[in-house]
Amino acid sequence: MPDTLAPELKPPVRILMGPGPSDVHPRVLAALAASTVGHLDPYYLALMNDMQAMLRSLMRTTNRMTFAVSATGSAGMEATVVNLIEPGDAMVVCVNGVFGGRMVDVAQRAGARLTRVDRPWGAVFEPADLADALAKAKPKVVGIVMAETSTGAWQPIEEISRLVHDAGALLLVDAVTALGGIPVEVDRWQIDALYSGTQKCLSCPPGLAPISFSDRAMEVILARKTKVQSWYLDASMLAKYWGEERVYHHTAPINMTYALYEALRLIHEEGIEACHARHMRNHRALAAGLAALGISYAAAEGHRLPMLNAVWIPAGIDDAAVRGMLLSRFGIEIGGGLGDFKGRVWRIGLMGHSSRANNVFTFLGALEQLLAERGHRFEHGASLAAANEAYATAASAT
Amino acid sequence: MPDTLAPELKPPVRILMGPGPSDVHPRVLAALAASTVGHLDPYYLALMNDMQAMLRSLMRTTNRMTFAVSATGSAGMEATVVNLIEPGDAMVVCVNGVFGGRMVDVAQRAGARLTRVDRPWGAVFEPADLADALAKAKPKVVGIVMAETSTGAWQPIEEISRLVHDAGALLLVDAVTALGGIPVEVDRWQIDALYSGTQKCLSCPPGLAPISFSDRAMEVILARKTKVQSWYLDASMLAKYWGEERVYHHTAPINMTYALYEALRLIHEEGIEACHARHMRNHRALAAGLAALGISYAAAEGHRLPMLNAVWIPAGIDDAAVRGMLLSRFGIEIGGGLGDFKGRVWRIGLMGHSSRANNVFTFLGALEQLLAERGHRFEHGASLAAANEAYATAASAT
Numbered sequence: 080m081p082d083t084l085a086p087e088l089k090p091p092v093r094i095l096m097g098p099g100p101s102d103v104h105p106r107v108l109a110a111l112a113a114s115t116v117g118h119l120d121p122y123y124l125a126l127m128n129d130m131q132a133m134l135r136s137l138m139r140t141t142n143r144m145t146f147a148v149s150a151t152g153s154a155g156m157e158a159t160v161v162n163l164i165e166p167g168d169a170m171v172v173c174v175n176g177v178f179g180g181r182m183v184d185v186a187q188r189a190g191a192r193l194t195r196v197d198r199p200w201g202a203v204f205e206p207a208d209l210a211d212a213l214a215k216a217k218p219k220v221v222g223i224v225m226a227e228t229s230t231g232a233w234q235p236i237e238e239i240s241r242l243v244h245d246a247g248a249l250l251l252v253d254a255v256t257a258l259g260g261i262p263v264e265v266d267r268w269q270i271d272a273l274y275s276g277t278q279k280c281l282s283c284p285p286g287l288a289p290i291s292f293s294d295r296a297m298e299v300i301l302a303r304k305t306k307v308q309s310w311y312l313d314a315s316m317l318a319k320y321w322g323e324e325r326v327y328h329h330t331a332p333i334n335m336t337y338a339l340y341e342a343l344r345l346i347h348e349e350g351i352e353a354c355h356a357r358h359m360r361n362h363r364a365l366a367a368g369l370a371a372l373g374i375s376y377a378a379a380e381g382h383r384l385p386m387l388n389a390v391w392i393p394a395g396i397d398d399a400a401v402r403g404m405l406l407s408r409f410g411i412e413i414g415g416g417l418g419d420f421k422g423r424v425w426r427i428g429l430m431g432h433s434s435r436a437n438n439v440f441t442f443l444g445a446l447e448q449l450l451a452e453r454g455h456r457f458e459h460g461a462s463l464a465a466a467n468e469a470y471a472t473a474a475s476a477t
Numbered sequence: 478m479p480d481t482l483a484p485e486l487k488p489p490v491r492i493l494m495g496p497g498p499s500d501v502h503p504r505v506l507a508a509l510a511a512s513t514v515g516h517l518d519p520y521y522l523a524l525m526n527d528m529q530a531m532l533r534s535l536m537r538t539t540n541r542m543t544f545a546v547s548a549t550g551s552a553g554m555e556a557t558v559v560n561l562i563e564p565g566d567a568m569v570v571c572v573n574g575v576f577g578g579r580m581v582d583v584a585q586r587a588g589a590r591l592t593r594v595d596r597p598w599g600a601v602f603e604p605a606d607l608a609d610a611l612a613k614a615k616p617k618v619v620g621i622v623m624a625e626t627s628t629g630a631w632q633p634i635e636e637i638s639r640l641v642h643d644a645g646a647l648l649l650v651d652a653v654t655a656l657g658g659i660p661v662e663v664d665r666w667q668i669d670a671l672y673s674g675t676q677k678c679l680s681c682p683p684g685l686a687p688i689s690f691s692d693r694a695m696e697v698i699l700a701r702k703t704k705v706q707s708w709y710l711d712a713s714m715l716a717k718y719w720g721e722e723r724v725y726h727h728t729a730p731i732n733m734t735y736a737l738y739e740a741l742r743l744i745h746e747e748g749i750e751a752c753h754a755r756h757m758r759n760h761r762a763l764a765a766g767l768a769a770l771g772i773s774y775a776a777a778e779g780h781r782l783p784m785l786n787a788v789w790i791p792a793g794i795d796d797a798a799v800r801g802m803l804l805s806r807f808g809i810e811i812g813g814g815l816g817d818f819k820g821r822v823w824r825i826g827l828m829g830h831s832s833r834a835n836n837v838f839t840f841l842g843a844l845e846q847l848l849a850e851r852g853h854r855f856e857h858g859a860s861l862a863a864a865n866e867a868y869a870t871a872a873s874a875t
Contacts, residue, residue, distance in 0.1 A: 084531075084742065084745045084746065085527035085528070085530065085531055085738065085741070085742055085745075086527065087742075088508050088511060088524075088735055088738055088739055088742075090511050090512050090513075090514050090520055090521075090524075090735070091512075091514065091518075091520055092512045093512070093513075093514050093515065093518065095513065095514075095515060097515055099728060100513050100515060100516065100728060100731060102513070103512075103513045103732075108509075108510040108511075108512070108513075108732075109510060110486050111506075111509040111510050111732060112506040112507060112509050112510035113486060113488050113506075114488050114489070114490045114491070114501075114506070115488075115491075115493065115498050115500070115501045115506075115682050116488050116489060116491050116493075116810075117491065117493060117495055117498060117810045118498065118683070120489075120491065120804075120810065121804075122488055122489055123488075126486075126488075129483035129484065130483070132483065133482075133483055149548055149549050149552075149684070150547055150548035150552065150709065151547050151727050151728055151729075151730060152727070152728065153708070153709055153726075153727035153728075154547075154548060154709045154727075157707065157708055157709045181708070184708055185708045187704075188704050188705070188706050188707065188708055189706070276728070278728055284513050284730065284731050284732040284733075285516070285728040285729065285730050285731060286547070286684060286730035286732070286733055306585075306586050307586070308586050308587070308706050308707075309555065309586065309706075309707060310551070310555055310579070310582055310583045310586055311548065311551055311552045311555045327815070328551075329549050329550070329551035329552075330497060330498060330549050330550065330551075330674065330676055330683040331549075331683065332549060332682065332683050332684035332733070333498060333682050333683060334501075334506075334509055334682040334684070334736075335682075335684055335730070335733065337486055337488070338732075340483065340486055341486055343483070344482065344483055344485075344486075347482045347483075348482065406518075406519075412514075412515045412518065417725070
């Protein structure tokens with residue numbers, strides 16, 4: 080075998096408006112390239128503490144066990160499930176899109192006796208939808224997705240949490256796309272286990288999964304009769320590295336942690352509420368612009384995520400061709416549909432550093448051009464006018 | 478809870494001569510900060526192909542299923558074990574240090590009927606040491622660590638592989654510290670599953686686990702009766718993302734992949750054999766310098782890893798104090814001992830970009846100064862003289 084030399088690394092500059100990764104803030108990229116130190120270096124241990132404090136603040140929690148799993152968001156899902164579930168434990172999972180379905184798969188592999196509750200894609204769960212399953216299954220854990228990235232649906236958590244806790248269960252929440260984009264109140268909503276990902280509303284590349292376990296969840300984990308099936312994700316061992324003992328478990332992804340650290344600093348500089356408001360403002364402008372082009376949302380009215388806009392592809396438009404043109408002519412990435420929504424839905428992300436008026440304008444301009452070329456009729460500039468009207472309304476409201 | 482703002486990111490510049498992470502090449506840090514693209518971007522898909530080709534070349538394999546697990550080296554271990562083992566399968570694990578012990582834990586969590594074969598720390602396994610266990614356990618898989626980072630022992634693989642295959646088992650090899658530092662011949666040695674980490678001899682930050690499965694291993698995995706217990710690490714699903722279909726599984730860690738890509742380019746530019754020779758040359762110089770200071774190795778003669786020098790701490794020397802001084806006064810990180818070797822052994826890494834004559838010189842200078850301050854007697858400059866003599870010998874031999 081001859082040695083193989085690959086070409087120079089020259090990634091194109093994209094505008095990432097898909098379902099993640101989203102645009103990475105330049106300060107976060109610079110942080111990634113900061114000089115690597117050891118995972119037991121005093122500087123790194125102090126950085127871990129500061130990073131955890133910022134994560135707690137963003138998640139609105141005092142949970143000690145708030146840290147970052149050394150892998151992507153899906154590993155965060157697996158970490159919460161395999162730590163809380165022992166073989167034979169009952170679990171209820173709410174499914175209204177791809178990621179609820181993934182949680183079912185993960186939980187079954189962990190040996191859960193699983194009850195699946197389904198709602199149509201794009202819809203959300205009302206507490207009443209869960210009552211039967213809770214009564215029958217008497218679950219140890221209930222899992223639900225707060226921001227379903229496949230449908231753009233925004234799932235309210237507070238009332239369901241009350242019901243879940245009244246039934247004596249622990250609440251596990253997928254906040255992969257939620258964290259940083261919409262309010263996530265771990266303590267006030269009594270969430271027992273929550274995970275997220277760095278590549279959505281945190282303006283950071285993919286690679287880490289912020290996570291939090293309530294004290295009650297940690298008691299359950301530390302009282303397990305069986306070992307957690309995953310050594311890598313075992314929270315009882317991770318607690319000793321992320322806690323005061325600093326016992327070596329695995330070598331932490333140092334530079335990715337720098338990136339998450341800087342990303343969290345950016346959010347705290349902006350202010351958490353201001354960050355959420357920015358996501359909402361840009362969403363409303365995008366939605367107004369899309370409406371002017373005759374494009375409507377897949378998620379139910381009143382339950383639309385500001386950072387993930389799942390919309391029906393206009394009639395007669397070739398999904399792959401238009402997404403390809405957006406990428407090749409304008410450098411804009413948006414997402415196609417998954418599962419039931421494949422070929423029917425576009426997923427337009429306005430997450431983290433991608434959630435900027437500039438991106439709204441450039442995307443609407445590009446889309447208007449591509450639709451016009453394909454014979455769609457509307458007043459030229461209508462989408463821009465509608466977006467700017469929405470911005471004006473937002474500005475006058477503050 | 479008030480918003481929490483952490484201090485500016487300002488990591489110190491270290492010389493990383495511990496057991497990993499090792500020094501990251503500046504070009505790899507620059508690659509980390511390259512602009513993020515989507516995980517299904519045509520550019521990224523092409524980059525994955527090129528990265529895989531370079532990994533195959535470095536591992537000396539044509540295995541299709543050669544890729545990088547989206548997590549650190551320990552997750553590479555877990556990935557190989559949980560894919561190959563179904564509950565009740567027999568597995569033999571060779572233990573002569575911490576990482577063999579870790580593999581036992583991982584395998585038991587996967588439901589293996591486990592037979593553990595022990596050798597003293599610092600020793601290696603001879604084929605004869607395994608004969609009994611193979612005959613009695615009739616294992617499906619035999620796991621062994623090629624470069625035991627806790628002891629610095631270099632385990633030969635070729636003969637053991639023959640024995641393992643004669644017994645009808647698959648061979649699983651930990652090459653976390655080996656890959657890039659010493660020859661790893663996946664095809665010639667018939668290794669069925671191999672994993673490594675980016676933060677050792679690849680001059681890259683921690684965060685990915687290069688891995689390879691032989692076709693025979695993939696047949697076994699695809700014929701499983703049970704699902705792999707880890708969704709995140711399931712090779713049958715990962716094969717669809719890393720293979721031609723490019724089916725979305727989880728969001729890949731884009732920027733870490735850039736870093737690994739650039740790290741592999743550096744090794745291929747240098748040449749794989751030249752890279753191994755460099756590791757050996759710097760090891761011999763360090764060993765000569767240490768001998769001049771009266772310091773000897775923990776691993777058996779003839780089985781010492783060039784990139785991980787585990788040495789006995791000189792009598793009367795306070796482990797933590799001297800390592801603390803190396804870090805605070807000279808910015809040099811070396812590793813302490815793990816497990817049985819805690820407080821008795823130093824682990825001096827010369828891995829990847831850390832394996833440079835400059836680092837050998839600066840480390841010997843610093844250590845000589847610290848030992849002299851503590852009343853150890855030797856001719857001043859003796860360690861440097863010995864190191865340079867070793868370099869001269871190496872130069873005249875080529």
